[in-house]
Amino acid sequence: MDLRFLDSVSLSWSSSSFLTPTTRSIKVFTETTNSSKLPLVLVKAAKKESENSSQGLQKETKKNLSRILRTEAAIKAIERKAKSTKYNRLWPKAVLEALNDAIGQNRWQSALEIFSLLRKQHWYEPRSQTYTKLLVMLCKCRQPKQASLLFDVMLSDGLRPTLDVYTALVSAYGLSGLFDKAFCTVDEMKTIADCKPDVYTYSILINCCTKLHRFDLIEHVLTEMSYLGIECTNVTYNTIIDGYGKAGLFELMESSLTDMIESGTCLPDVFTFNSFIGAYGNCGQIEKMEKWFEEFQLMGIKPDVKTFNILIKSYGKAGMYEKMGSIMEFMSKRFFSPTIVTLNIVIETFGRAGNIKKMEEFFLRMKHQGMKPNTVTYCSLVSAYSKAGLLKKVDSILRQVDNSDVILDTPFFNCIISAYGQAGDVEKMGELFFEMKERNCKADNITFATMIQAYNALGMIEAAQDLEREMLSAKDNSGMKLIGC
Template sequence: MVQAQFWYVYQTHCLLGKCKQPEKAYELFQAMIREGCVVNHESYTALLSAYGRSGLFDKAFTLLEEMKNNPDCQPDVHTYSILIKSCLQVFAFDKAQMLLSDMESLGVRPNTITYNTLIDAYGKAKMFAEMEATLVKMLSEKNCEPDVWTMNSTIRAFGSSGQIEMMEKCYEKLQSAGIEPTIMTFNILLDSYGKAGDYKKMSAVMEYMQAYHYSWTIVTYNVVIDAFGRAGDLRRMGYLFQLMQSERIKPSCVTLCSLVRAYGQAGKPEKIGGVLRFIENSDIKLDTVFFNCLADAYGRMGYFVEMKGVLKLMEQKGCKPDKITCRTMIKAYSSKGMTKHVKELQDLARSVERSEFQRKKPDF
């Protein structure tokens, strides 16, 4: 019996925690009951998590009521936090607020994870008033300390919307509260300053990271390479790309897209050729997004033979063109009145749309 109970609990938790298979999880839940296993708080919370992750909120809330009516399986902050997160992932803020009210009525206090989940969701939805109010409430709690996740979610929200001054104030306030920034924090600051065009402050962050020995990650390099590329500072962009390789950090398609985009905007086809030669001598797996950037760069420069050659290169690399590939090339040809080529691409676009429809068509 003990072994059976362990197996059912283990299987149920695996299904709930990692997979969106609420039906199978429910079957295991019922099997536990039939086998005489103790259905405890963890089992209920696990099943509720499966329903929440799958968007089956009616079933999740019904199960929550069952837990509330069972003295041995009362929902706790973990149960509520899981369900709140599921609601916020589909922007169901009304449901999340209802759960918070329910917690308060039961005397269940939110913890750091609950608040971080709310702050992150409000930030992504650009609901800044709600995000700030949640942060203020969190800071007022005695036993609910903000952490680096709080910091990162807050500064990302303000930084991504261009509210640099608010981002800096939050960063300073949370740092003065004893929260130590991580490499992710600095990546967010770099990205925010780069997109705001404040390269002086971006450089200051880079110098700070080097002075205090924060090891750069591929995300760090991608952020700064893209920022200097968009600014047209090809010399610094190229230096960072070389530095990245000397640090034995393998470039990704994101890195290569930034390089190609910058060289295309600067009208440097020979530099794009250099990127392609680098790719030939590497094992980097290219994707359709990269080829779309490449086609766009050649189209901007009026290199139509090379742009058309992108389709052949995609075929060689096992990448299929998508709607963006076709639109990018059609736009380039149209700008020069090359109607024959436009028609060819329009035929290709229709073929791509048919293929995508067939892939998405449900199998009855």
């Protein structure tokens, strides 16, 4: 479980230079060699070597591209064959690559279809690692029913569940709010010698409780851990602290920090620190945020880039732009390079505030620093332009995205569909909805709600009703059974 919390360092706030644009000229120096002073034979040799090197690089690039295209074609071919029942002698590498690709992209329907195809192959041998990967994916996709069916298939394949398999199943149930099943699975684990729940299992369970705001169950989990002699780790405490902080339960958050320190085995770290300042900063309690920033500094915990990103976001949300700028200056002086996340936060902050000029300035700075804008960047720009009624600017962003290799996701399409919907351009909105399907971006409730609202606002009742039916159909199809198993 990869939780992120952070730590501290003293800051001296500087003046409002952040608000005054500064330009820096970047000079590129090129060195040239006077070839006329070299013997002719050396000049020719150097030229030939350069040409050979260039041709070799081109051949290598073409070779790599060809290999990638062949792999992608093989994966797509396997996905097509997965829907058939007649293929049982496929090449192992192609099937396994297709399965890993589907799992890596959390395309759970495709992954289960390919896994079903895998089980039909004459060379297939059941492996618990494969089941663990699939269960973790189903957990991420909130598919507890599929996870339960997959677990049954694993048993039918003659495999004994491992600790990792059981823990993934606990997570799948817990993150979907099925806590009765999650706790029953933990109880079942206690009866199996090699699968007894450990601190990681319980930390996963606590994480599920915090994410779904079932804070009433946390004390029960901690009591059970104590009874079994399982001590909390930093991850356990940080999970609890982060959960309480995000829910605004500050007293419980601070109490958990006290428990962490008094345990004698766990000390606060940068993750703990970031949870604290993030919790107070997100709620606009700037004084408390700064107080705890200093407190963690006294504990000897130093900040990282995420710490500064939290401070920038908190000050920006509170409209304290001078302090926001001071943080960036401080980062520069201490050799903390701003990341794409840092600049995305600044762009979003100024965009939300309606300061288009400042937003565009930092967008250009991002490009000049060699950072590649991502979907988060473009979403912020589109939202700001839409709010300001600058639809031509939205068109410009769409052209930039089309000419880039940015992988578009559902949130981006939701953002740009909303922009054209609010402007009453339902034709463009429909085109984007179609493109969304073409790119295999799954429409969610926000997509449908945005479009239905736009159609209703323009009196296009029939179109809105068609979308409602499509939305209901999409929900029904998501409940498919485990194919071929």
